Amino acid sequence: MKSRFTCTVNNEAADLLADGYKTLLEVLREDLQLTGTKHGCELGECGACAVLVDGQPVLSCLLLAAECDGRHIITVEGLTNDGRLHPLQECFADLGAAQCGYCTPGILITAKALLDAEPNPSRERICEALSGNLCRCTGYLQIVEAVEAAARVGTPAVTPEPRR
Amino acid sequence: MTQARRIVGQPRRRVDGRAKVTGQTRFADDIMLPRMLHCRLLRSTVPHARIIRIDTSKAAAVDGVHLVLTGEMFPIPYGILPVSHDEHALCRDKVRFVGDPVAAVVARDEVTAEQAVNLIEVEYEALRTYATPAESLAYPEPRIHDYGDHGNVHKAVALQFGDVDAAIDGADHVFDDVFFFEGSTHLPLEQHASVALKDPDGKLVLYSSTQTPHYLHRALAKALAMPAAHIRVIATPNGGGFGGKSDPFNHEVVVAKAALILDRPVKICLNREEVFYCHRGRHPVLMRFRTGVTNDGKITGLDLQTLLDGGAYGSYGVASTFYTGALQTVTYDIPRYRFRGCRVFTNKPPCGPKRGHGTPQSRFGQEVQLDKIAERLNMDPAALRLGIVAPPDTLTANYLRIGTIGLADCIRKVVDRSGWNEKFRKLPLGRGLGLACSAYLSGAGMPINWNDLPHSGVQLKLDRSGGVTAFCGATEIGQGSDDVLVAMVAEVLGIEPFDVRAVTGDTDLTPVDLGSYSSRVTLMMGNAAIQAAERARDILAAAVSAKMDIPVGRLVFADSRVFDSQNPASGVTFQEAVCIAEARVGTIGTTGSYTPPKSAALFKGGGVGPSPTYSYTAAVVEVEVDPENGWVTVPRVWIAHDIGCALNPTLVRGQVEGSVYMGLGEALMEEQAFRRLPAKLSNALVHKFPSMLEYKSPTSLDMPEIFTDLIEHPDPNGPFGAKEVGQGPLLPIMPAVANAVYDAVGVRVDQVPITPEKILRALQAKADGKPARSGPASFPDIAWPETLHVRPPWEGGDGRASNEPERGTRRKADAGVEATAGVRS
Numbered sequence A: 001m002k003s004r005f006t007c008t009v010n011n012e013a014a015d016l017l018a019d020g021y022k023t024l025l026e027v028l029r030e031d032l033q034l035t036g037t038k039h040g041c042e043l044g045e046c047g048a049c050a051v052l053v054d055g056q057p058v059l060s061c062l063l064l065a066a067e068c069d070g071r072h073i074i075t076v077e078g079l080t081n082d083g084r085l086h087p088l089q090e091c092f093a094d095l096g097a098a099q100c101g102y103c104t105p106g107i108l109i110t111a112k113a114l115l116d117a118e119p120n121p122s123r124e125r126i127c128e129a130l131s132g133n134l135c136r137c138t139g140y141l142q143i144v145e146a147v148e149a150a151a152r153v154g155t156p157a158v159t160p161e162p163r164r
Numbered sequence B: 001m002t003q004a005r006r007i008v009g010q011p012r013r014r015v016d017g018r019a020k021v022t023g024q025t026r027f028a029d030d031i032m033l034p035r036m037l038h039c040r041l042l043r044s045t046v047p048h049a050r051i052i053r054i055d056t057s058k059a060a061a062v063d064g065v066h067l068v069l070t071g072e073m074f075p076i077p078y079g080i081l082p083v084s085h086d087e088h089a090l091c092r093d094k095v096r097f098v099g100d101p102v103a104a105v106v107a108r109d110e111v112t113a114e115q116a117v118n119l120i121e122v123e124y125e126a127l128r129t130y131a132t133p134a135e136s137l138a139y140p141e142p143r144i145h146d147y148g149d150h151g152n153v154h155k156a157v158a159l160q161f162g163d164v165d166a167a168i169d170g171a172d173h174v175f176d177d178v179f180f181f182e183g184s185t186h187l188p189l190e191q192h193a194s195v196a197l198k199d200p201d202g203k204l205v206l207y208s209s210t211q212t213p214h215y216l217h218r219a220l221a222k223a224l225a226m227p228a229a230h231i232r233v234i235a236t237p238n239g240g241g242f243g244g245k246s247d248p249f250n251h252e253v254v255v256a257k258a259a260l261i262l263d264r265p266v267k268i269c270l271n272r273e274e275v276f277y278c279h280r281g282r283h284p285v286l287m288r289f290r291t292g293v294t295n296d297g298k299i300t301g302l303d304l305q306t307l308l309d310g311g312a313y314g315s316y317g318v319a320s321t322f323y324t325g326a327l328q329t330v331t332y333d334i335p336r337y338r339f340r341g342c343r344v345f346t347n348k349p350p351c352g353p354k355r356g357h358g359t360p361q362s363r364f365g366q367e368v369q370l371d372k373i374a375e376r377l378n379m380d381p382a383a384l385r386l387g388i389v390a391p392p393d394t395l396t397a398n399y400l401r402i403g404t405i406g407l408a409d410c411i412r413k414v415v416d417r418s419g420w421n422e423k424f425r426k427l428p429l430g431r432g433l434g435l436a437c438s439a440y441l442s443g444a445g446m447p448i449n450w451n452d453l454p455h456s457g458v459q460l461k462l463d464r465s466g467g468v469t470a471f472c473g474a475t476e477i478g479q480g481s482d483d484v485l486v487a488m489v490a491e492v493l494g495i496e497p498f499d500v501r502a503v504t505g506d507t508d509l510t511p512v513d514l515g516s517y518s519s520r521v522t523l524m525m526g527n528a529a530i531q532a533a534e535r536a537r538d539i540l541a542a543a544v545s546a547k548m549d550i551p552v553g554r555l556v557f558a559d560s561r562v563f564d565s566q567n568p569a570s571g572v573t574f575q576e577a578v579c580i581a582e583a584r585v586g587t588i589g590t591t592g593s594y595t596p597p598k599s600a601a602l603f604k605g606g607g608v609g610p611s612p613t614y615s616y617t618a619a620v621v622e623v624e625v626d627p628e629n630g631w632v633t634v635p636r637v638w639i640a641h642d643i644g645c646a647l648n649p650t651l652v653r654g655q656v657e658g659s660v661y662m663g664l665g666e667a668l669m670e671e672q673a674f675r676r677l678p679a680k681l682s683n684a685l686v687h688k689f690p691s692m693l694e695y696k697s698p699t700s701l702d703m704p705e706i707f708t709d710l711i712e713h714p715d716p717n718g719p720f721g722a723k724e725v726g727q728g729p730l731l732p733i734m735p736a737v738a739n740a741v742y743d744a745v746g747v748r749v750d751q752v753p754i755t756p757e758k759i760l761r762a763l764q765a766k767a768d769g770k771p772a773r774s775g776p777a778s779f780p781d782i783a784w785p786e787t788l789h790v791r792p793p794w795e796g797g798d799g800r801a802s803n804e805p806e807r808g809t810r811r812k813a814d815a816g817v818e819a820t821a822g823v824r825s
Helices: A024-031 A087-094 A104-117 A123-129 A141-153 B017-021 B110-117 B131-139 B164-169 B213-223 B250-262 B272-278 B315-324 B361-375 B381-388 B408-416 B480-491 B522-550 B573-584 B649-668 B733-745 B754-768
Strands: A002-011 A012-019 A052-053 A058-059 A073-074 B038-041 B049-055 B064-071 B100-107 B121-126 B152-159 B173-181 B194-199 B204-207 B232-235 B266-269 B286-294 B299-309 B335-346 B432-441 B456-462 B467-473 B500-504 B555-559 B561-566 B567-573 B589-594 B615-625 B634-644 B675-678 B683-686 B705-711 B787-792
Touching: A002 B213, A012 A024, A052 A104, A058 A104, A058 B675, A073 B615, A087 A104, A087 A141, A087 B017, A104 A123, A123 A141, A141 B649, B017 B381, B038 B110, B038 B272, B038 B634, B049 B100, B049 B335, B064 B110, B064 B250, B100 B110, B100 B250, B121 B754, B131 B299, B131 B335, B152 B315, B164 B361, B173 B361, B194 B250, B204 B213, B204 B250, B213 B232, B213 B250, B213 B634, B232 B787, B250 B266, B266 B615, B299 B315, B299 B361, B315 B361, B335 B522, B361 B733, B381 B408, B381 B432, B408 B705, B432 B467, B432 B733, B432 B787, B456 B522, B456 B573, B467 B480, B467 B522, B480 B500, B480 B522, B480 B754, B522 B561, B522 B567, B522 B573, B522 B589, B555 B567, B561 B705, B567 B573, B634 B649, B634 B733, B649 B705, B733 B754
Parallel strands: A002 A073, B038 B266, B152 B787, B204 B232, B299 B335, B467 B500, B634 B705
Antiparallel strands: A002 A012, A052 A058, A052 A073, B038 B100, B049 B121, B064 B100, B152 B335, B173 B286, B194 B204, B194 B266, B286 B299, B432 B615, B456 B467, B456 B589, B555 B561, B561 B567, B615 B634, B675 B683
16 A cells, blocks of 8 residues: 655655555665665664654664655755765765765764754764664774764865865 | 875775765665566575475465576585585575575565565474584584585594694693684674676676675576676675675575576565574684793694584685684794694584684684783783794794784884783773784685686776776775775876776676685785786886987876976876877776785695785783673773785774774674574574674774774785785784783683673682683594694795695696586585
8 A cells, every 4th residue: 555745855855655664764765766875674773774854863764654744854865065075974084984884874864963963072972872873894983083073174065075 | 216105105085985975885785777676585494404395386376476486496506615515596405504595586576575485385304403513523413414524524624733742741831721712793784685687688797795706706607507708796885794795695696597587687685684694704613722831931832623613504614614723823933833623514504704714713712821821921911922923034834924024013012002011910900901912814825716817907997088997806895995996006107096997896897806805905906906007107108208208217107297207397297198108009908917926835724824914913902890790891992903004094094993893892792692492482593683683793882992003014015015904903802802801800701702791600610719710611522634744844844744645736626717516525
């Protein structure tokens, strides 16, 4: 049984028709081809599928898509602004915070929610906020440092993407 | 033409960094194709049984099901090692562990496929289940496999280098310790996924999350009985590998077959539970170290026995077995050595290579025993190790060639940085410091399929635009291999990394690289890339020299220009240089390749252990142990790694810290453990907790401060002197934690993971006046095969065993075109 609903995904209206059992994760990846959002367990254990729903980090594998009617969703594809990377993205890329890159979208989203709420979090707060996002590559330290660096940079608008 | 390095050694954003932070890296499950179908596997619910009957009729009748596959369609076995081609894509006559794939359904979507899979009826006839190596040794029948040394022993090996019994008997002290290392799994964040299709020409294409596209290519050719030239394997960037995506897997062969039959793209993505069943992770190893030591802490001889719980299939197991005994001598000076290793089959998911492949287990035993030796001899553990560090530029007793060795510098560095001398044995109860060291390969010196072909190849295409494309079969698994490839080319040609495009891991487009395993890619691909780039530079230099009348020897390649070192204003852009050269010699492409040096180990079994160079690591771990509840926290780790040259220090640091992280997980919590279901259910042997929630791994809240130091003495065999860093730094962490726990609360936990329960048990034993220890009591008697006797180099040996028949045919047996067929033991 498909249900029809509308929501905003990365600041664009999305008119969706999806099976009632489909999770937000599945609809984002399979119906909208927004494959930047990843999955590591589909049971709410790893944090890889985190997206922002009305500004709050949510595990998209645990949310039915139909529950998102009228809501505002941001995925990793929505972090860039006018073609510029978000400071979190710049800092993650520069500071080695992404190795295989599979947990990265979920961590970026979780970190963005933290910085939106607390522009200058302590290291302890960062570790706490990211404790539901598993990463098997980095040992977390370069991730935490990248979040700290992004907090120091501040607003996205002033950060041009450097040529590498 | 020598010039200052502009890229190598600089902390730099990796070339694929932008793709990863924007979610644009295309992993296998991100591939969605028109008309694509979805596959699910039926996996065995019993650990060991004959398959009596499979009825797929109900599944085939489900609306939306396109194909149901069973083992009948897969008559040809395959496997990663030529000596153990013991896997079929789907089980044919029997199942060997809970999770063994039995049938597959291809349907219009995953939900339909899953529904149909559940309608397949399988009748099993239960066989005795082997849960532990002790059971496998005790009962030779029924056999899990009909090959192997005997009974349920897959492989037993015995090697001796000099009269080790005399060396140990004549020592001032003999230490005899038994240790156990529990298995653990890779737990990559990305679940294995594959997409197969028939291309418009009718050839097979497989996209897969594999670390070893070349070996997968060979396995598909064999299992599907197709010419390899008609198969294209594309390794998608892996969302973490750690060794867990190094075997050819059932699901890869299944979707390939299905796509050929249906002529439609077929995708499979395993769920997390299935990833635990694929496994190929750390072997549980029981080990016994008998070590002779002089009063001043020198080792006279080592007698090592290991018993590996292999799980249900061969995988890399024969190599894993040898690896438990290979690298002890590369770390410390051990003049006489005996190694005996035995791998048994059990009815559990197969074990294989996990980061460190076979060496972390015995590294744990050796480093904890050294701690005990130091204490008994009243020596400082760091001083003891400094006194026995293996010498540089030598052959070891087992004929491994050591070149540069920075281990002593590593030890001094962590001792200095950690304040070791002020803290060790001086901290209050509950706080402690532990030290351990390690060595690791920078690439296996021998290929899996023995032949004379290069281990890595790189091709360059120089374009009139000034861009360079670098082709290599190497596989990006997060470690940064694309970045190394691009950096080597850009450094040699004096251009920006952004001007180089990497095309990797595609068996149609790229020259063979054997894969992302054994820490081989930086060294082998890096050397091949440098050779290809130097050849391109020579072509350009000759053309520019002729055109501008500047001697070749004065030309400099830098800042995207080619110019006269004596008059930098006189020169051309790199793009102009390419055009000048192309006008002169035609289309410009070059190749480079790398083959490791010949090994000196000529005895059977000597193929495991040789490497062009070895990396070294020392680590000090600080722990806090609560004596009330046994809880361990790790506030700080100091680690120094002998890397030769850090090509990109940002990525090197990430590998070191990631290794510390994974090592702490293994030391404190990670267990690939099993249990039997209650008898009233089935008594089946099942995975204890095949979920990420229950398989505990460290989070951001568990991480210590890590102080990383790199020791950089360039190694002549490494690209710009570089050695490996992906695996070695993991190895000292587990024993360093155990040694720190002893320093903190005075009990030995001679097994990992070091859980609160084990610490409390040891504390209780101590309180009861028993040995203050938690660990295995004994090592079983094993019927070892005849020991191969090889005299060490300093006793006149030539690298051959004195009691081994003439060898030599084996190296020529495989021309590298077709995997060695059949099963040999």
